[in-house]
Amino acid sequence: MNSKHIAITKLTLPGHISFLEMALSFIDNAAELFKFSEQEIFQIRLASEEAISNIIKHALSNNIEDSFEIRCNFKETQFEIVIHEKGKPFEAQKIAKYNPNSADIEGSTKGLGTFLMQKVMDKVEFKNMGREGKETILVKYPQSKRIDSILNISTEEKPRVKEFEFSIRDFIDSDAIGVSECAYSAYGYTYVSFIYYPEQVIKMNKEHKIRSFVAQSDDNNIIGHSALKYANDSLAEIGVAFVKQEYRGRNIFRFIFDYAIKSVEKTPEIKCLFAEAVTSHTISQDVLLQRDFMPTALMLAFFPADLIFKNISGEVSQKDAAMILCLNTKHDGKPKEIYIPKKHEKITKDIFNSLEYKIDAKPTRDYKENSTDTKLEYQLVDVLNCGWILCSNYSNNTTHEIHSALKTLCLNRADAIYLYLDLEDENMPHVAKECEELGFFFAGIIPYAADGNHAMVFQYLNNLSFDFDAIALSHPQADMLKKYIFNCYNNLNEAIK
Numbered sequence: 001m002n003s004k005h006i007a008i009t010k011l012t013l014p015g016h017i018s019f020l021e022m023a024l025s026f027i028d029n030a031a032e033l034f035k036f037s038e039q040e041i042f043q044i045r046l047a048s049e050e051a052i053s054n055i056i057k058h059a060l061s062n063n064i065e066d067s068f069e070i071r072c073n074f075k076e077t078q079f080e081i082v083i084h085e086k087g088k089p090f091e092a093q094k095i096a097k098y099n100p101n102s103a104d105i106e107g108s109t110k111g112l113g114t115f116l117m118q119k120v121m122d123k124v125e126f127k128n129m130g131r132e133g134k135e136t137i138l139v140k141y142p143q144s145k146r147i148d149s150i151l152n153i154s155t156e157e158k159p160r161v162k163e164f165e166f167s168i169r170d171f172i173d174s175d176a177i178g179v180s181e182c183a184y185s186a187y188g189y190t191y192v193s194f195i196y197y198p199e200q201v202i203k204m205n206k207e208h209k210i211r212s213f214v215a216q217s218d219d220n221n222i223i224g225h226s227a228l229k230y231a232n233d234s235l236a237e238i239g240v241a242f243v244k245q246e247y248r249g250r251n252i253f254r255f256i257f258d259y260a261i262k263s264v265e266k267t268p269e270i271k272c273l274f275a276e277a278v279t280s281h282t283i284s285q286d287v288l289l290q291r292d293f294m295p296t297a298l299m300l301a302f303f304p305a306d307l308i309f310k311n312i313s314g315e316v317s318q319k320d321a322a323m324i325l326c327l328n329t330k331h332d333g334k335p336k337e338i339y340i341p342k343k344h345e346k347i348t349k350d351i352f353n354s355l356e357y358k359i360d361a362k363p364t365r366d367y368k369e370n371s372t373d374t375k376l377e378y379q380l381v382d383v384l385n386c387g388w389i390l391c392s393n394y395s396n397n398t399t400h401e402i403h404s405a406l407k408t409l410c411l412n413r414a415d416a417i418y419l420y421l422d423l424e425d426e427n428m429p430h431v432a433k434e435c436e437e438l439g440f441f442f443a444g445i446i447p448y449a450a451d452g453n454h455a456m457v458f459q460y461l462n463n464l465s466f467d468f469d470a471i472a473l474s475h476p477q478a479d480m481l482k483k484y485i486f487n488c489y490n491n492l493n494e495a496i497k
């Protein structure tokens with residue numbers, strides 16, 4: 001089968017464990033059509049078995065009268081498995097957790113499939129669609145399309161190039177191999193999966209999921225990259241930034257960022273840019289602060305401990321925090337009405353004022369009954385080993401659904417979970433209070449992050465402690481955020497004790 005052609009195969013089966021092997025055989029056959037290797041097919045089967053068995057046992061209660069649907073989607077270089085069902089909320093706490101530290105001692109492999117699911121797939125996502133049920137989405141890219149299978153890349157460190165000229169321009173398809181090679185030079189294989197697949201880089205740009213910019217040397221090598229990632233019609237992230245080791249020291253990051261920021265001026269619908277800067281060093285923060293970005297959130301345990309910034313900081317000793325910095329690209333004239341939890345009112349207003357966004361803070365009202373369904377989606381971001389939950393349109397069942405998503409992500413051993421709540425919903429303060437009772441604590445503000453509405457972000461650490469002294473910051477507002485979040489973190493720990 002030509003994997004460049006998009007195709008979809010479907011199978012509907014009863015929700016009983018006796019049909020598990022039939023489901024896995026269907027997925028095996030689809031994976032073989034996609035020309036995966038035997039090892040990759042084994043990995044896909046492992047993840048699929050865990051996902052489907054959990055759905056049968058816990059969402060459908062092993063009831064043969066219920067059913068679930070499997071869709072295998074062939075999307076160019078991406079193989080996607082979508083498992084759809086209308087069962088009860090996922091009861092994550094009923095499934096055994098695998099502890100790799102004690103498995104050898106106790107000889108137990110309970111929960112091993114769930115633990116490995118995020119390790120063997122390139123993307124694992126969960127969608128709650130209200131009355132339409134739920135979807136579990138598993139994505140795999142073929143190894144044969146990865147940059148190390150295309151090029152013979154040396155692992156030896158290359159000497160610094162001292163004399164060269166470069167230019168910044170928009171990405172074209174022929175740049176893709178150079179971009180993937182550049183990512184490997186900067187991060188090894190610790191960065192987001194798609195960047196190591198040239199065809200995926202092309203596909204993401206063609207589908208307008210990202211907009212890439214490259215730095216090209218005078219001998220026509222791609223030596224740097226950055227991109228805009230579109231969160232929604234109003235918000236974009238500037239990131240996916242890296243420069244080849246041997247070309248560092250010439251401020252290429254700064255030139256690419258300036259080019260990307262200027263490009264937003266030609267995109268009037270984008271009202272905010274944001275970036276995720278590491279806090280193990282201040283270099284990336286400084287680049288953004290010099291371009292009028294402002295600190296708005298501090299998300300703990302965000303970057304993995306094994307993420308390598310070659311020749312910049314080495315490996316960090318704990319999961320690094322991310323400082324979220326935002327730039328107001330379009331000053332709106334009309335204030336947005338928002339509803340701020342009273343305890344976070346001052347810091348919220350301070351952040352919006354620093355960004356020069358106009359807001360009209362409304363007083364907290366009594367909870368308003370909402371007959372419509374909660375809008376909630378959540379995802380495990382494998383490369384970060386973190387989860388995020390985006391929730392809006394609050395109903396009586398909202399907190400229960402957030403709690404269910406939280407348990408699922410914790411079961412999948414996410415180190416941290418970030419919750420985005422819509423500040424423009426009048427019920428938001430009530431939902432925020434209930435979520436803080438679940439163990440979430442304040443992380444900050446990201447304008448336009450809740451489907452185009454302003455969002456307050458909360459965070460949850462999954463049995464993970466965090467050393468705030470390891471955070472290096474470059475701005476007084478960042479220090480203010482750090483102190484405020486530290487107090488929220490301590491207050492939560494004291495309450496648990």
